[in-house]
Amino acid sequence: xxxxxxxxxxxxxxxxxxxxxxxxxxxxxxxxxxxxxxxxxxxxxxxxxxxxxxxxxxxxxxxxxxxxxxxxxxxxxxxxxxxxxxxxxxxxxxxxxxxxxxxxxxxxxxxxxxxxxxxxxxxxxxxxxxxxxxxxxxxxxxxxxxxxxxxxxxxxxxxxxxxxxxxxxxxxxxxxxxxxxxxxxxxxxxxxxxxxxxxxxxxxxxxxxxxxxxxxxxxxxxxxxxxxxxxxxxxxx
Numbered sequence: 001x002x003x004x005x006x007x008x009x010x011x012x013x014x015x016x017x018x019x020x021x022x023x024x025x026x027x028x029x030x031x032x033x034x035x036x037x038x039x040x041x042x043x044x045x046x047x048x049x050x051x052x053x054x055x056x057x058x059x060x061x062x063x064x065x066x067x068x069x070x071x072x073x074x075x076x077x078x079x080x081x082x083x084x085x086x087x088x089x090x091x092x093x094x095x096x097x098x099x100x101x102x103x104x105x106x107x108x109x110x111x112x113x114x115x116x117x118x119x120x121x122x123x124x125x126x127x128x129x130x131x132x133x134x135x136x137x138x139x140x141x142x143x144x145x146x147x148x149x150x151x152x153x154x155x156x157x158x159x160x161x162x163x164x165x166x167x168x169x170x171x172x173x174x175x176x177x178x179x180x181x182x183x184x185x186x187x188x189x190x191x192x193x194x195x196x197x198x199x200x201x202x203x204x205x206x207x208x209x210x211x212x213x214x215x216x217x218x219x220x221x222x223x224x225x226x227x228x229x230x231x232x233x234x235x236x237x
Contacts, residue, residue, distance in 0.1 A: 021086030064110030
């Protein structure tokens with residue numbers, strides 16, 4: 001496992017009041033999870049696992065966010081998606097007994113549970129509730145992947161891809177306010193470029209243009225989308 005910066009457990013699964021996604025299981029299933037997991041805190045920039053290495057176990061994101069990336073032989077990096085609390089990471093590789101298909105890195109401090117591969121497999125083979133949670137997670141990942149392929153694969157311009165990305169963020173994590181939809185964006189311009197397959201310079205230019213047109217307002221890591229209709233008009237697919 002990666003070396004955490006703090007081994008202190010902030011809470012246990014049985015008393016957690018924010019069980020979402022994979023963690024939305026019965027009390028009995030959560031009790032078993034509590035017995036087989038190892039909990040640690042990780043700072044921003046920690047690698048949980050790397051694309052191509054043997055799958056030694058699964059990770060459950062308790063708090064914070066991580067980015068899932070894949071790389072080409074030429075060294076280009078693509079951010080596949082951003083994972084949120086309650087998500088299970090690395091399950092496909094463990095179930096298939098293959099190497100991890102992506103790399104996972106924290107983009108803010110995170111609390112994460114780790115379960116060894118052999119204990120995870122034994123658990124879901126004997127716990128129907130846990131098995132269904134894994135099935136829901138993998139089905140959700142597949143659905144999201146298909147949506148991303150449509151959104152970004154069929155988009156005709158980089159401007160449209162960026163607009164789609166921001167609209168998705170607004171839909172998933174936006175906070176409605178009197179002046180627009182507020183977003184907390186933890187990604188750099190380089191990382192946003194890696195999500196839509198372009199360059200950092202292009203992202204900076206497009207965001208500057210949106211600010212100049214009063215479509216968005218940026219203060220630090222907070223983005224306020226003031227003209228949602230303008231972003232929607234950029235989307236043609």
